[in-house]
Amino acid sequence: MTERVYPVREVAERLGVSQCSLCFWRKKFSKASASDAETDAEICRLKKELARVSEERDILKMVPAYFAWNAK
Numbered sequence: 001m002t003e004r005v006y007p008v009r010e011v012a013e014r015l016g017v018s019q020c021s022l023c024f025w026r027k028k029f030s031k032a033s034a035s036d037a038e039t040d041a042e043i044c045r046l047k048k049e050l051a052r053v054s055e056e057r058d059i060l061k062m063v064p065a066y067f068a069w070n071a072k
């Protein structure tokens with residue numbers, strides 16, 4: 001119905017459900033897509049933060065070696 005643009009009436013008849021039920025499911029599915037976009041954005045933000053924190057960790061791991069090399 002959403003991908004191939006079939007009329008609601010036709011899809012409801014094929015599935016044997018009421019048009020109201022079909023419309024309700026379509027609205028519910030649309031909201032799920034919006035929350036999926038929010039979830040994807042949050043995942044992207046967390047991946048960037050993880051990359052930054054990993055870089056900071058790697059830099060801090062090199063600090064003792066740097067001071068040990070300069071102490072010689």
